[in-house]
Amino acid sequence: MTQLNWSDPPSQTAFPVAKAGYPFIFASAFATAVFALLGVGFLAMLGLLATGFICWFFRDPDRLVPVGEGVIVSPADGKVVKIEPVAETPYYPGACTRVSVFMSIFNVHVNRSPHEGTVRRVNYYPGKFFSANLDKASAENEHNALLLEGPDGKQVGFVQIAGLVARRIICRVQEGDSLGRGQRFGMICFGSRLDVYLPVNAEIKVTVGDRVQAGTTILGKW
Known part of the structure; x- marks a missing residue:
């Protein structure tokens, strides 16, 4: 049986919300209140929804995060859309295997670290906004790449890629x-x-088509 523990302290609320969402929530709630005070019921109802x-x-x-030596967990909720060998990439030193997880608008969008360790590199690349499920999105879309080095010196790279929306x-x-x-380290808004x-x-512990959860689903082990 897989042992589990908390990566972050549990929230003190019944429905935790990411801080990045507060401005959007407050703006929508304010507009809803204005419509309600003006007596525009239809718009107030849309605002509430x-x-x-x-x-x-x-x-x-x-x-809850799996415990175990060499366990690598998914950094995102979504669907595994590609698993492939990569001979060379700017995101990892040497040959490696890439596992791509696509997040739809219906998934939780908070991103979590796939492994424990020290962040050795963070590189932001401005770019375009093709649909994130296309191959060219990895190189051409706006993205943020991180390289993490574990206590044993082994490394894992992970890249946040913006999409069409x-x-x-x-x-x-x-x-x-x-x-x-x-552990939570960031998020991407709207898919x-x-x-x-x-x-x-x-x-590799997953296959193409699998549904995964950030911090919970084991992607692989080394």
């Missing part, structure tokens, strides 16, 4: 910071993709 959807979109549930990448860590496995780059000798 929009506020509820935004709260739901920015939900940030607590997650997603226009905001949030990353709250910088070079030299330490992350625990499954996108996460690519994970693992050592070629890592044992």
Whole structure:
């Protein structure tokens, strides 16, 4: 049986919401209140529905994280859309295996660290906004790449990729910071993709088409 623990302290609220969503929630709630005070019932109802959807979109549930040596967990909720060997990439030193997780607008969008270790590199690349499920999105879309080095010296790369609708990448860590496995480090607003780059000798535990959860689903082991 897999052992689990908390990567972050559990929230003190019944429905945790990511801080990045607060401005959107407050703006929608304010507009709803204005419409209600003006007696515009139809718009007030639409505003209420929009506020509820935004709260739901920015939900940030607590997650129990698997314990074990060499365990690599998914950094995002979504669907595994590609697993392939990569001979060379700017996001990882040497040959590796890339696992791509596509997040639809219905998934939780908070991103979590796939492994424990020290952040060795954070590189932001401005770019275009093709649909995140296209191959060219990895190189041409706006993205933020991180390289994490574990206590044993092994490294894992992971890249936040903006999409057709997603226009905001949030990353709250910088070079030299330490992350625990499954710990929150950022999010992408309104649907996108996460690519994970693992050592070629890592044992992949998922297949294309699998549904995964950030911090909970084991992508692989080394």
